[in-house]
Amino acid sequence: MSKLYTIAIDAMGGDNAPEEIVKGALIARDRYDNLQLDLYGDKGRILEIIGDSDQNRLTIINTTESIEMGEEPVKAVRRKKDSSMVVAANAVKDGKADALFSAGNTGALLASGIFIVGRIDGIQRPGLLTVMPSVDDPQRSWVFMDVGANAEVKAPYLVQFAVLGDFYATHVLKRPNPEVRLLNNGAEEDKGDKIHIEAHQLLKHVKELNFTGNIESRELLNGHADVVVADGFSGNAALKAIEGTALTMFAGLKNVLVHSGLKTKIGAALVKPALKKFASVLDYNNAGGAVIAGLKAPVVKTHGSAKAKAVANTIGQIKTILEVNLVADITKYVQENKDQFEVHVEEK
Amino acid sequence: MSKLYTIAIDAMGGDNAPEEIVKGALIARDRYDNLQLDLYGDKGRILEIIGDSDQNRLTIINTTESIEMGEEPVKAVRRKKDSSMVVAANAVKDGKADALFSAGNTGALLASGIFIVGRIDGIQRPGLLTVMPSVDDPQRSWVFMDVGANAEVKAPYLVQFAVLGDFYATHVLKRPNPEVRLLNNGAEEDKGDKIHIEAHQLLKHVKELNFTGNIESRELLNGHADVVVADGFSGNAALKAIEGTALTMFAGLKNVLVHSGLKTKIGAALVKPALKKFASVLDYNNAGGAVIAGLKAPVVKTHGSAKAKAVANTIGQIKTILEVNLVADITKYVQENKDQFEVHVEEK
Incomplete structure (x- = not known):
């Protein structure tokens, strides 16, 4: 059996959350057989959307808060410890998931990526x-x-x-x-x-x-x-x-x-x-979503207005990033070229 | 009789110069009866393009150089004293013309505008x-x-x-x-x-x-x-x-x-x-051309690839700028609001 990748999904972020996010996750789960999708958000609402669909390779992790589109990003990430985005980011940090998906507040996702998931050493x-x-x-x-x-x-x-x-x-x-x-x-x-x-x-x-x-x-x-x-x-x-x-x-x-x-x-x-x-x-x-490149794991943001199809496509993009081992390759390059790389970085 | 405005035209600037510039000037001269158009450039070539058209409200000032599109702007303006653009800019500076038109090198026109025509005091x-x-x-x-x-x-x-x-x-x-x-x-x-x-x-x-x-x-x-x-x-x-x-x-x-x-x-x-x-x-x-705003006289650049029609339209735009007395009004405002204006300007 091929390796199973786990993607942490912020089910509450975006204009059409959680409906379109969960529907997109269902499409992606059916389309890609090597993905385990962990949905972070309001368990009751997520279950309603899943309805009679099977829950194979889906896990729901209940969270009690969500970060809204207009919120001040850094404050929101600091304060809302039980928000779907922050809990999902922590799951990636703790190795419980390989990547993070969100259609939510871009600034908050950047902050979650940088402060929780973390930068690649040297970036x-x-x-x-x-x-x-x-x-x-x-x-x-x-x-x-x-x-x-x-x-x-x-x-x-x-x-x-x-x-x-x-x-x-x-x-x-x-x-x-x-x-x-x-x-x-x-x-x-x-x-x-x-x-x-x-x-x-x-x-x-x-x-x-x-x-x-x-x-x-x-x-x-x-x-x-x-x-x-x-x-x-x-x-x-x-x-x-x-x-x-x-x-x-x-x-x-x-x-x-x-x-x-x-x-x-x-x-x-x-x-x-x-x-x-x-x-x-x-x-x-x-085309998929915007990748926060330079982090220790793929963190990918899709349009706030994304519908299920775009959500599924972005999950597919994350799958490819995981399969080609992008983060590990970048980490290795930065490490091996530290001298050459740091010349440029420290020049100013 | 209404006031006659004189526009200095760099007839040698642009991808289609001098043909389309001169043709555009002819259209503008026929369309606007309060314009005197002074064409700066290769007199022989300009006369050829004018052909049998009448030369009413047209003057040709022969120049021996022209600034090319790829030239380093500041150097070109400094060195090519007898270029169509520089001689035309000097005519504006000396009060022989009210405004400057060019389809040539944008950087050179900026340099001509700032160093020859000059900035409005306070800008x-x-x-x-x-x-x-x-x-x-x-x-x-x-x-x-x-x-x-x-x-x-x-x-x-x-x-x-x-x-x-x-x-x-x-x-x-x-x-x-x-x-x-x-x-x-x-x-x-x-x-x-x-x-x-x-x-x-x-x-x-x-x-x-x-x-x-x-x-x-x-x-x-x-x-x-x-x-x-x-x-x-x-x-x-x-x-x-x-x-x-x-x-x-x-x-x-x-x-x-x-x-x-x-x-x-x-x-x-x-x-x-x-x-x-x-x-x-x-x-x-x-839509016309790009105005270098903040100078002591209107200096307007049209697309390098402009054809006669666009040239004529841009000359029409310059005519309007002259008729509404834009530069005088700005100059007056900056002068009268010097304190208030300079607070902003000097703040940093």
């Missing part, structure tokens, strides 16, 4: 890593990191993000020799503020990385990189601008097609299947 | 201001500043950007009591790095501004603000992400519609006019 700043689509080449999804954990960075953190992103692209996306680029406001190496100019120079000298220079946010969807490294502030700005533009354009298109004359309406009906297929390329629900 | 950092569309509400275009002039900022600069943007929205876009927001990675006032947290507090206390809090880049196209203030680094990242996503999506859509079955092709033909209309909302050629 200064874990960051939020997400897999993005490429419109030109649907086969070339790419890793974007950091998309919001670190509003303030130093150049060496960007190098660590690059290494973490490179590992993800290589092992999880199975991309050989991934092309790494730095998000910056121009292609030339002297572009950007001091931190990005310095980071560019540092990145050029990490021999394990296939660093091919800066990338502007205009090019992000065009399949020009496998890993894009960003500070958490502008990475977040670019990510949300892409999401917002795509959503607004789809809504605007729909509006134009629906509120036009008969000719356009007929045309709209005819192109609908093609448009749907196109929209699915940009659908984040297919 | 620390001019910034790049651009007018953006709103998809939900086509009537609510909005001012975005800074979109790339200042990769490195301090909080008080962001307050200055807000004041400059507010003036533009009020006087040029005729927006009463414009709603000003700060681009940040969350809605709450404690979001962002130190600079954005501080800027948020400063902005709250400028009584002339209708500051309504942070905005995330996801909301930029949704008509939630009249002025969005950003540091030049993340503002640039958000702007280019929007542009890139829109372009990529239109290309992707086109690709999907063209390379599908007959049914989709027929549908595509039927929806084409509606799609074209929708695309025009997001077409930057209609």
Whole structure:
């Protein structure tokens, strides 16, 4: 029998919790036969949702609190000791589970990840890593990191993000020799503020990385990189601008097609299947969640508004991360390259 | 007779210079009867393009050099004393022209603006201001500043950007009591790095501004603000992400519609006019150019790839800026509010 991985699931986090989280867990349990899913949350409500479904490879751990979306993250994690998220994070820390899933408060999950699960020895700043689509080449999804954990960075953190992103692209996306680029406001190496100019120079000298220079946010969807490294502030700005533009354009298109004359309406009906297929390329629900990369175990956040399907897909992503042994490989690399790695980290 | 405004035109800057620049100037000259257009550049080539057209309200000033798109901006401006851009900037400085137009090297135009035309007394950092569309509400275009002039900022600069943007929205876009927001990675006032947290507090206390809090880049196209203030680094990242996503999506859509079955092709033909209309909302050629706000005269940059139509539209934008007396009003405000203004500026 293949190894059984245990994923701790914060069943109470997210706009549609616990319903969609539990339903997603049921889908994932049925889809992946090597997962044990531990659901942390209100046992009564979870049992109601499970209903008559079998409870094979599911365990419910009752918790009495939950962290809400608007709460101040660090305070919430400190105070709500019996919240689904904190208890689930402690289970990972204590070795009772191999990974943590949540659709809840991102800041609280970051705090739980950093303070409870813990950073990999040698990693200064874990960051939020997400897999993005490429419109030109649907086969070339790419890793974007950091998309919001670190509003303030130093150049060496960007190098660590690059290494973490490179590992993800290589092992999880199975991309050989991934092309790494730095998000910056121009292609030339002297572009950007001091931190990005310095980071560019540092990145050029990490021999394990296939660093091919800066990338502007205009090019992000065009399949020009496998890993894009960003500070958490502008990475977040670019990510949300892409999401917002795509959503607004789809809504605007729909509006134009629906509120036009008969000719356009007929045309709209005819192109609908093609448009749907196109929209699915940009659908984040297919891509999975955002990984807090740099922690001692996979901690993965899916959209707060995620439905069961997205929850199941994100659990599938966690399964892959566990199967390829990503955390152990990163830990080993950081340890073995401590000198080389720390040169970059301590330089500033 | 109404006042005649003189605009100095860098006829040699841009991917399509001098052809499209000169053609655009001809359109603008015919469209606006209160403009005198001074064309700086290679007289022989400009005359060839003008051909048989009349030269009413056109003057050609021969220059022997031009600054290329890839050149290091500050060096180029210092060395190429007889370049079309530098000679045109000097004409503005010397009062021979009221404003400067260029489709050339943005960095060089920034340098020409700051070092030759000069900053308004009391303005620390001019910034790049651009007018953006709103998809939900086509009537609510909005001012975005800074979109790339200042990769490195301090909080008080962001307050200055807000004041400059507010003036533009009020006087040029005729927006009463414009709603000003700060681009940040969350809605709450404690979001962002130190600079954005501080800027948020400063902005709250400028009584002339209708500051309504942070905005995330996801909301930029949704008509939630009249002025969005950003540091030049993340503002640039958000702007280019929007542009890139829109372009990529239109290309992707086109690709999907063209390379599908007959049914989709027929549908595509039927929806084409509606799609074209929708695309025009997001077409930057209609919106005009980016203004270097904070200078002693309007200095406006249009896209390097601008065609005659976009050139003419941008000249029309400059005409409006001149007619509403924007620079004089800002200068007066900064002077009269020196104390209040300088508190913010010197705070850090």
